[in-house]
Amino acid sequence: MTIRLKRVYDPKASGDGLRILIDALWPRGIAREDEPFDAWLKEFAPSTELRRWFGHEPARWQEFRQRYFAELDERPEAIEALRKTIADADGPVTFVFAARDTEHNNAVALRDYLEQRREP
Numbered sequence: 001m002t003i004r005l006k007r008v009y010d011p012k013a014s015g016d017g018l019r020i021l022i023d024a025l026w027p028r029g030i031a032r033e034d035e036p037f038d039a040w041l042k043e044f045a046p047s048t049e050l051r052r053w054f055g056h057e058p059a060r061w062q063e064f065r066q067r068y069f070a071e072l073d074e075r076p077e078a079i080e081a082l083r084k085t086i087a088d089a090d091g092p093v094t095f096v097f098a099a100r101d102t103e104h105n106n107a108v109a110l111r112d113y114l115e116q117r118r119e120p
Contacts, residue, residue, distance in 0.1 A: 003086065003111045004094040007102065008036050017092030018085075022107055024051065027098035037096050039085075043078055046106050047071060061104045068109050083114070 006016065008027045019037040021027070024045035030036055045051070046068045054064040072079060086093050099105035 002092065003114065004092055005102070005107050005111060006094050006096050007100075008096040008098050012036065015092060016094040018089040019094045019096050020085075021096050022110055023098050024048065025098070041082065043075075044072075044082065044106075044110055046109075051106075056099060056101050056104060058101070058104050064104075065109050065112070068106065069113050072110070072113050079114075079117075086114075 004016065006019075008021060008023075008030060012019070018039070021037045021040045022042070022044045024042045026032070026040075027036075046054070046064075050064065050067050050071065053067075054060050095107040095111060097105050097107035099107075102108075
């Protein structure tokens with residue numbers, strides 16, 4: 001399973017495949033009618049409390065990941081459904097996100113979570 005990552009503000013590319021927004025909030029400046037992604041799975045975003053605590057502070061990244069992974073561990077059915085969506089995709093899957101920081105955001109953490117907790 002290869003999951004690509006891309007900012008929602010970057011132009012669509014044919015190699016993006018299935019584009020999934022995994023942020024809790026609709027991205028600023030993006031019109032809904034522009035359809036910049038194929039699905040919006042906000043249930044995979046971190047909780048509001050965790051998102052606010054993190055505040056995209058790189059110094060909090062490791063703790064954010066631990067807390068976010070714990071939240072994801074509490075949603076096994078949803079994670080299984082996401083794995084199925086990814087497996088059923090005809091081609092690549094790209095998680096799109098609005099954060100400016102391309103290295104410290106929930107899309108990176110969710111991809112890492114799925115990769116680290118692969119099924120045998």
